[in-house]
Amino acid sequence: MEHFSDFAISRSDGSFTFVFVNFVDDWLMKISHVIRGEDHLSNTAVQAALYDAFMVDMPIFWHLPIICNSKGEKLSKRDFGFSLTDLRNAGFIPEAITNYLAVMGISISEEVQSLESLTKIINFEKFGLHGGIHYDLEKLTWFNHKWLTRLSLDEFIARSLPYLEQHFGEAITITDGVRQAFALIQPETRTLVEVPKLIEFYLQEPELDFATLYLEVAQDKAENVKNLIHATSWQEPATQMLDVYKAQAKSAGISTKELLTTIRFLLTGNTKGLGVMDLFKLLSSSVIQKRLTP
Numbered sequence: 001m002e003h004f005s006d007f008a009i010s011r012s013d014g015s016f017t018f019v020f021v022n023f024v025d026d027w028l029m030k031i032s033h034v035i036r037g038e039d040h041l042s043n044t045a046v047q048a049a050l051y052d053a054f055m056v057d058m059p060i061f062w063h064l065p066i067i068c069n070s071k072g073e074k075l076s077k078r079d080f081g082f083s084l085t086d087l088r089n090a091g092f093i094p095e096a097i098t099n100y101l102a103v104m105g106i107s108i109s110e111e112v113q114s115l116e117s118l119t120k121i122i123n124f125e126k127f128g129l130h131g132g133i134h135y136d137l138e139k140l141t142w143f144n145h146k147w148l149t150r151l152s153l154d155e156f157i158a159r160s161l162p163y164l165e166q167h168f169g170e171a172i173t174i175t176d177g178v179r180q181a182f183a184l185i186q187p188e189t190r191t192l193v194e195v196p197k198l199i200e201f202y203l204q205e206p207e208l209d210f211a212t213l214y215l216e217v218a219q220d221k222a223e224n225v226k227n228l229i230h231a232t233s234w235q236e237p238a239t240q241m242l243d244v245y246k247a248q249a250k251s252a253g254i255s256t257k258e259l260l261t262t263i264r265f266l267l268t269g270n271t272k273g274l275g276v277m278d279l280f281k282l283l284s285s286s287v288i289q290k291r292l293t294p
Helices: 018-028 038-053 084-089 094-103 115-121 137-150 153-168 176-188 192-203 210-214 219-231 240-251 256-268 276-282 285-292
Strands: 033-037 060-064
Touching: 018 038, 033 038, 038 060, 094 115, 094 137, 137 176, 153 176, 153 192, 176 192, 176 276, 210 219, 210 256, 219 240, 219 256, 240 256, 240 276, 256 276, 256 285
Parallel strands: 033 060
Antiparallel strands: none
16 A cells, blocks of 8 residues: 555545545455456556455456547547447347447457357457557447348338337338338348338338439430430330330330439439339339339
């Protein structure tokens, strides 16, 4: 104790300081391992002195690098992702959050693993001793996408329903067609909050903002595609029409990308997303005709 100056364990109002309360709490709970940020290094020696003074077995202390935001500053409540409530509202699922937090600051060959698997392979000896770890929202989103694709279709639908009901303001009836739509969008979904926009085209007719289309396809080219569709006689089955449209587009000097992007936009209101063939299989023939030739 000769190496320490006196330190306070209580305040003038009779309450106790963190250093003492934390020591007593861990002692009474028989904590064997303390894992915390390296910003607590300064008070660990004091707590060790308390363990020695009270003749109590001291736990093993691990001090891990501080989690920082993209600017290298300590992560705080002002940063998105600090709050689990914010993450849940943004469509991140517990498995992905847990997985990401578990592998931050370490290097393993297979990052996407269950909590049970991670508890068997994480070695605290491999954590860096100094320097902050950056909280990477894009990486967390990657983990979330991976975990969403691992869910069964029924589980994916169940977890998506609260976001759908919030978006549409009413409960969604899960028909066979809706299940099929969910099956198609599941591999495309990064967070559950994206689900309403991804599946909206199936539940209701999309509102078309052609300015969005013209960012991907020149306006004159898009108009050529629409004219081609209007001039082509409809045939059944609907999927057969894709081959017809492609042949007509080739003759008219319209690229496959321009054709398919415009068709996808007319069917869904988006220039990116599901494959056009999938859309032709999913939507009814009458719906496809109506949306392609408004």
